[in-house]
Amino acid sequence: MTNRFVCRVADIPQNGLKEVEAEGGLKLLVASAGNEFFGYQAQCPHQDVALCEGLYDGSVLTCHMHLWQWDIRTGAPIGLAESPLQSYPLAVEGDSLVLGPEPSAIDVGELFRGLNPATLEKLATLASSESHPAGAVLYSPGDPAENIYVLDAGRVEFTIGRGEGAAPDGFMLKKGETFGWAALLEGYPQRIAGARCMEDSTLMRINGGAAIGVLEGDASAGFTVMRRLSGLIARYLALRGSG
Amino acid sequence: MRIRINARNRGFQFDAAPGESVLYAGLAAGIDLPYECATGTCGTCKAKLVEGKLRDAWPAAPGRKYVKPALGEYLMCQCVAEGDLTLEVAKFVKPLEQGAGGVVARAGRLRSPALLVHDVMAFDVELDEPCNFEAGQFMVLAAPGVEGHRAYSMVNYEREARRLRFVAKRKPGGGFSEWLFGAASEGAALRVFGPLGKATFSPGLANDLVCIAGGSGIAGMMSILARATGEGYFDSHRGWLFFGVRKLSDAFYLEELSALRARTSDRLSVTIALSDEAVPEGAVRQWPLLAFEKGFVHEVAGGALKGHYQNIRAYVAGPPPAVDAALRLLLLEGKLTADNIRYDKFS
Numbered sequence: 001m002t003n004r005f006v007c008r009v010a011d012i013p014q015n016g017l018k019e020v021e022a023e024g025g026l027k028l029l030v031a032s033a034g035n036e037f038f039g040y041q042a043q044c045p046h047q048d049v050a051l052c053e054g055l056y057d058g059s060v061l062t063c064h065m066h067l068w069q070w071d072i073r074t075g076a077p078i079g080l081a082e083s084p085l086q087s088y089p090l091a092v093e094g095d096s097l098v099l100g101p102e103p104s105a106i107d108v109g110e111l112f113r114g115l116n117p118a119t120l121e122k123l124a125t126l127a128s129s130e131s132h133p134a135g136a137v138l139y140s141p142g143d144p145a146e147n148i149y150v151l152d153a154g155r156v157e158f159t160i161g162r163g164e165g166a167a168p169d170g171f172m173l174k175k176g177e178t179f180g181w182a183a184l185l186e187g188y189p190q191r192i193a194g195a196r197c198m199e200d201s202t203l204m205r206i207n208g209g210a211a212i213g214v215l216e217g218d219a220s221a222g223f224t225v226m227r228r229l230s231g232l233i234a235r236y237l238a239l240r241g242s243g
Numbered sequence: 244m245r246i247r248i249n250a251r252n253r254g255f256q257f258d259a260a261p262g263e264s265v266l267y268a269g270l271a272a273g274i275d276l277p278y279e280c281a282t283g284t285c286g287t288c289k290a291k292l293v294e295g296k297l298r299d300a301w302p303a304a305p306g307r308k309y310v311k312p313a314l315g316e317y318l319m320c321q322c323v324a325e326g327d328l329t330l331e332v333a334k335f336v337k338p339l340e341q342g343a344g345g346v347v348a349r350a351g352r353l354r355s356p357a358l359l360v361h362d363v364m365a366f367d368v369e370l371d372e373p374c375n376f377e378a379g380q381f382m383v384l385a386a387p388g389v390e391g392h393r394a395y396s397m398v399n400y401e402r403e404a405r406r407l408r409f410v411a412k413r414k415p416g417g418g419f420s421e422w423l424f425g426a427a428s429e430g431a432a433l434r435v436f437g438p439l440g441k442a443t444f445s446p447g448l449a450n451d452l453v454c455i456a457g458g459s460g461i462a463g464m465m466s467i468l469a470r471a472t473g474e475g476y477f478d479s480h481r482g483w484l485f486f487g488v489r490k491l492s493d494a495f496y497l498e499e500l501s502a503l504r505a506r507t508s509d510r511l512s513v514t515i516a517l518s519d520e521a522v523p524e525g526a527v528r529q530w531p532l533l534a535f536e537k538g539f540v541h542e543v544a545g546g547a548l549k550g551h552y553q554n555i556r557a558y559v560a561g562p563p564p565a566v567d568a569a570l571r572l573l574l575l576e577g578k579l580t581a582d583n584i585r586y587d588k589f590s
Binding site: 047048055057062064065067068069078079080082157167168169170171172173235236238239 | 250253287289337570571574575580581584
């Protein structure tokens, strides 16, 4: 895949922000920090607010609407922000900024992003990309929990209970969101919720046991993944509250 | 009518009465649906209609600029169910923390409306039932037969309050505010919904306190300072209040602010920022416990706070340009973390 033209280097103010439209129509926020340039989604992941209207001091970007903040070098959330920014790695070619191939769902995945590249590559080898039409059932309560899934595109909804008693239990719609965690846990061999595609969706499927095998070979990555997984589980527990 | 909300993390169900806003019904049912202004301007309560029929009570609401009607998106604060409804909220939603007694629709009566300055009115609402709220919260008020409802911050702070005090700025064309400045009379019936808002103060905090208010944004700060002073917060913490108005003749509550200053010695400083005139001679003589400076409120705050940004919790309220300038100051110059800046966008 060839690089796409984004803008001229001179278009971006020093330690400043600008929204630009890359070749092909993709809208991007481009930030300059020292001699480097970073590309991110143009809109805040919270509400549809243009991030170029945000506050930026050369290292931390703040959306003016609700003060969500991100580290400009990584797109990682800081403080109140509940999700990272989707990154679009930029390169300088002559006097232009260009956009390389987009990172995969696993590279930006909430469990895996930022891991050692060799480990990410092993995980990517385990992953198979699958497309499902709207309405397709990925798994039902009681099914064996063998695989975890990373959403690439589309939308997946969850339900608890069966038949008449089935109740919605949330949905996923962002690239890199990960579900089917039970496959990474010990002692949870069965699905407790059902998962269904509500739109045509593309997913990366990874066998849980094989992923654990890779992570055992890179204990530091394994620790990071387990720490993030605990964070996800804790978050869902906290949101469940008393109701 | 049964309302189902499918949120990012789980589903919720509750009932709404005929004519009741979906947002208010959900909050009253103990579900912390996303909102900020609760009155149609901020766009935070956006939801997508999945199934059922609803009526949009205010299709021209300013907050509609944040929704995409072609995708079936609505503002929950303006939605009225016309049958069972399923809505999708693309956010994480949790049950409300069971604190002060929940979010409730109440009946009240207008008491003691009085002009503070030419375009600002103080008034009380006497409630049928006592009410608890946090310092910094607001209520949505509506008068039967008057179009529109408005959010106003409480000025007072007390437990089991039977009376809530508010200030309102005159807004030409604003239904409730026009009514208040015109046809409203002592004892008029009001509907009161709340308390709402997350820009709250409680004395468990261990920070120095900065309050930056423009115009009627001072209301919530009065409540915060009343609570802080009442609990001796300034015995162990510093406080700064910056109150921005155009001219000295637009300022109000100077008597009350002087009294707060007198109770807190010099641990609380109160500065009135005048954007449109030089500080009149005699201001300091008349109000010796208050400071006066010429400038926009964020400029005056920036000058006074230099070197004092460590360990600060800031509250900001007022017209949007004043709020944005204050946020810029606190984030970029003060390097405050976002969780130490509290404000509700409801202007």
